[in-house]
Amino acid sequence: MSDSSVLKVICADLPAPPLFWREGETRFGYESDVARAIAAKLGLECEFVYQQWGDFYPSLNENKGDILLCGQGISEYRKTLANFTAPYGVFDEAVMVLTDSPYKSMEDLKGKRIGAIANSMNMTLVETFDGVIAVPFVGTTDDIMGEMVAALRAGEVDAFVDDDVALVPLANEPDLAIVYTAPTQNKWGIAISKERPETLEKVDAALKALKEDGTLKALWQQWMPNLQYPFEHDTVSPA
Incomplete structure (x- = not known):
């Protein structure tokens, strides 16, 4: 690693439970604990390096961090920017609207403006919707999810x-609702600079070990008990 005693993890400083959020100096959530568990497997301390969403890949390739672990669906576009580990998460995608809007189905959203993070798997999905206007969000603040919610409101x-x-917890807000869920099963991975193949090998091995010893499953069930754990076949049963 860039510092032999620390794994520097690039991520966003925004609230996105159950994946990640911060209270004071402590970071909580599934992704936060996955980062700590990988660091522990490597015998390293874990340090979070906060960056705006739009700066993730430039920061990674400038070696401001060793890995990028923050909601990165493994898209063909992103694979041109960095290498990726095996997935640590698999998720469907959802469409959020205002509760009092007239939009009750995807048919109602034809011709309407639908936002998503630029160059993301979510934007790829938006571009498949019939007759909609895609609105990309590049992440000009520390809170890209907040930007999209504010734009909707x-x-x-x-x-x-x-x-x-990320959207199921937001749907607890009285003015927000999920109108459609697409069973896309997007794979999320850890991004690592193409200039650091040795780091990719080490982090992939650590992630594989977390799957095999049940640690990843325990973290998944701790933070996301209502979602089915997607890596059962990777767990090694005790002899």
């Missing part, structure tokens, strides 16, 4: 797409 978009694991 301000009427700048009619809906937006993100992974269901």
